[in-house]
Amino acid sequence: MFSKTALVTLTYLSVAFAQQVGTLTAESHPALSFSDCTEGSCKQSALSVTLDSNWRWLHTTSGSDNCYDGNEWDTSLCPDGETCASNCALDGADYPGTYGITTSGSELELKFVTKGTYSTNVGSRVYLMADDSNYKIFNLKNKEFTFDVDVSNLPCGLNGALYFVEMEEKGGLGTASNKAGAKYGTGYCDAQCPHDIKFINGVANSEGWVPSDNDANAGSGTLGACCSEMDIWEANSISAAYTPHPCSVTGPTACTGTDCGDGDDRYQSVCDKDGCDFNSYRMGDKDFYGPGGTVDTASKFTVVTQFITADNSTTGDLVEIRRLYVQGGKVIQNSVTAVDGIDESDSITTDYCTAQKTAFGDKDAFSERGGLSVMGDALERGMVLVMSIWDDHAVNMLWLDSTYPTDADPAKPGVARGTCATDSGKPEDVEKNSPGASVKFSNIKLGSIGSTY
Template identity: 60%
Template sequence: MFPAAVLLAFSFLATAYAQQAGTLTTETHPRLTVSQCTSANNCQQQQRSIVLDSNWRWLHATSSSTNCYTGNSWDESLCPDPVTCAQNCALDGADYANTYGITTNGNSLTLKFVTQSAQKNVGSRVYLLSSDDTTYELFQLKNQEFTFDVDMSNLPCGLNGALYFVEMDADGGKSRFPNNKAGSKYGTGYCDTQCPQDIKFINGEANILGWTGSASDPNSGTGQYGTCCNEMDVWEANMNGAAVTPHVCSVQGQTRCSGTQCGEGDERYDGICDKDGCDFNSWRLGNETFLGPGLTVDTRQKVTVVTQFLTNNNQTSGSLSEIRRLYVQNGKVIANSKTNIPGMATFDSITDDFCNAQKEAFGDTNTFESLGGLAQMGNAFQQGMALVMSIWDDHEAGMLWLDADYPTDVPATNPGVSRGPCSATSGDPTTVESQSASASVTFSNIKFGPIGSTY
């Protein structure tokens, strides 16, 4: 996730958010089949489920249906301070299909962009649960590969269908923070390298201190604290652009930040996490004919995405040294594109050498290297990372960092500025939410296992 305060992008239009577990709506997790492989053509299906992030959920008083949070304001009587608010308020179960446009079918998950029921909901974020249905599945992917199919044919400019990993607590922080009674069963404990400050509850406390409503999103805002952790963006994409991006932090595991630690605004490169990451975006790296409608990787059709996490000794005990990408479409294995930037060596995968060369060629600040690079990303996978899938629009930067020219105040001819073919206004949230309300993304056929076993 690239822009500062990027999670302002999620439009929380269903009044939600909490730390106690409510009982007014039964929480039933949609089932999703995944496969664990041991060798080529030897994969075993596993029954899992998904859970909706707590920030989307209805938040009400524990003893009634009175909202604790309405629009972008907290109820001061229920929430006079962070701890009391967490004790007074409960997040409730979700109607996944009818309220949030989230459906599963066997090994397939579809996320609809806008869903209109009793209220309007925009976007969603879900996590994969383990077999116990109450904790997040944690993936340890060093010397492993992770593969999935994605259909983004209904995902235009300005939207992002994302699949990624973050270093959340398996129980959503329930054991570490006594005021969090809901835990991963209700999707608590989110964190990423943007250190998002729009998360309503962090470390079991309401993020109400310094809360300021968003100027562009009537249902979102930011508080004093953010929530940080290592993040591996395996897939951020729409029909017109895609990026794979590791981000790292100087801390291990979910960590609450404040002030300079969060890296907000002018302090973007002074925080504890690398917000820019080291991205491999084929268009940005000089190949404008590789991925898109009718191109080598044809985004009008479903495509299989293979990501391999190689180590320096080809063992799970080694240090993460390379992230490789392959595609499979219509029975054909497609090698990743190669960089084509003047003055930059040729690369087709993410290594520390690639990251350093890319940062130098584009004139970008290299916090990825200073905060530990691929080795630190490997440390996070060693601990285990939760799988996230989402669909969202961007109230902060219009998703231009993914599919258009960005930043907008420098010439598009400068190396690294052009990231996709979309226009400067294509990601305006008001336009996207009205004109592309029926957009969706489908992830399916998730597989993981040793290198070469999943495709």
């Protein structure tokens, strides 16, 4: 079904070009504590986070001239991907001053707009590190993942996301092809097969690069970067969703054209871009989540996600993804579906996903890519934890918190996803009116079922 010639597994071989490391700003990862739990106790360890390479200053190896400025490459330095990788270096980051990223103990705060000395930064994406050079790899089968979150300062159009993707532990660090690696936040991929990643496999994605017509900082290259994705948390103060996205490829994989699911070929992608989501508002409970809701987004709360296997082992087939919340000392069970054609359910299962696709009239790419079973395989192989804050230059985050598609009847099952207006969420409006928006994640834990809350 998929063209093999367009797919290149992101193996990291020694070649003559390199993705370089700059020395103008020292890289110091902000510390962030993390807890491993077993029944009755949790053990805290001191970890850290690193900033994604896409946000970092990219300049000449011999000086400070920009290799990438605004949303365009300097073609004299980057006539092709290999030469660009040889000429240009990723530098260290001023986390609080340039990017609005701060940590304290177990808490990470990501600010939306930060006015630095030399530039204005919008959004950010960070990864949890095991040590200074390696991403922490999570194996989630038959486990429970828990964190606290404060979304009270996230209005319509923003997304404070926490999720897992099947990145490589070292971020593609190789003896020559990528000298930056996980320390400098390289190797990102997800189920949308994004084309805006500046370096893929240590090579600049500069060839065929088209600057965005509505984002002064972004563009798209010929290559996309695909991998399985488990969205634990995509949310603002109005709406929230959790969504598995299985892929037919293993690990980070470069793609072009149809295999990326570009344009009208969305459902030909090697990854399920839609996923099987559980958004309480979309699933019929309009009062469960939001300001003053059962889960009251005006204050901090705990999010618990459990990955249930058929035989309750770490190697069994994934059969269910459960969700519950804790707020004000009270355990809150997930909302129950109230949609015609879908049996009452409060978790993601194969039956739930199949019924949802039918009831909403959506193509079932989730099942076609192997559903929970294939998602479970990725969880067993291991995934990297990502935390981000972002606005949406494609569809204004309406898929999360409003009526989407905007020309559809909101009464039709699956169309209404939240209370935000259909003209909300435009990046130019959100960046102007809510620059001080932020999200806070804290008390991140992994443990046996029932051990983390």
